[in-house]
Amino acid sequence: MNKSKELINKLGLDATIHAEEIPDIDLYMDQVIQLFDSKFGPTLRNTDEKVLTKTMINNYAKGKLFIPIKNKKYSKQHIMLINLIYQLKGALSINDIKTTMDPINEKIDNEDFNLEDFYTHSVALQQANAKSFFTEMQAHEQEIAEMEMEDDLKHLLLITSLANMSNAYRKAAELLVDELISNKKEPKK
Structure with a gap:
């Protein structure tokens, strides 16, 4: 079987936009898309997929998923926020x-909030998660390899195991979102 290394390479789990790679000058939408394509394009499943489109960015802006843009240009903060959204969109609904x-957008608007520090921690966690995933993937693969059955059935078991883990992580994230909603409704003491 030994698909772990092959899958990890294709997944590009270490692909990200580090804070220091984001220009300090504001970018036009096409430049933002180009930046995301250069970082995440190789991780796409096929050539028909898009990392980011003008429509996606416009929908994020209309839905107030990030702070308002100025003069049709995106700041370093916008790019960090769009990347956070990009990381979330595979598992969570737009709502x-x-x-x-x-909460992040409110902190940016109302407080002296250092988004770059938060973003840097997020990227560090993403990279730690990639290492954990590789270790976990190898453990699943090893456990399945020891089972006595045909290789195609082992392959199917690996798929179901990964899908099950994916569902568990997504559901856990959704429960944490529900907790955010619940905490917002409760009066602060």
Whole structure:
């Protein structure tokens, strides 16, 4: 079987946009899309997929998933926020993403909030998660390899195992989003 290394390479789990890679100058939408394509394009499943489109960015802006843009240009903060949204969109609904992003956007608007520090921690966690995934993937693969059955059935078991783990992580994230909603409704003491 030994698909772990092959899958990890194709997944590009270490692909990200580090804070220091984001220009300090504001970018036009096409430049933002180009930046995301250069970082995440190789991780796409096929050539028909898009990392980010003008429509996606416009929908994020209309849905108030990030702070308002100025003069049709996107700041370093916008790019960090769009990347956070990009990381969330594979697992959460747009409403859940908005709920998740609201506290960050409020902090940017109302407080002296260092988004770059938060973003850097997020990227560090993403990279730690990639290492954990590789270890977990190898353990699943090893356990399945020891089972006595045909290789195609082992392959199917690996698929179902990964799908099951994916569902567990997504459901856990959704429960945490629900907790955000619940905490917002409760009066602060």
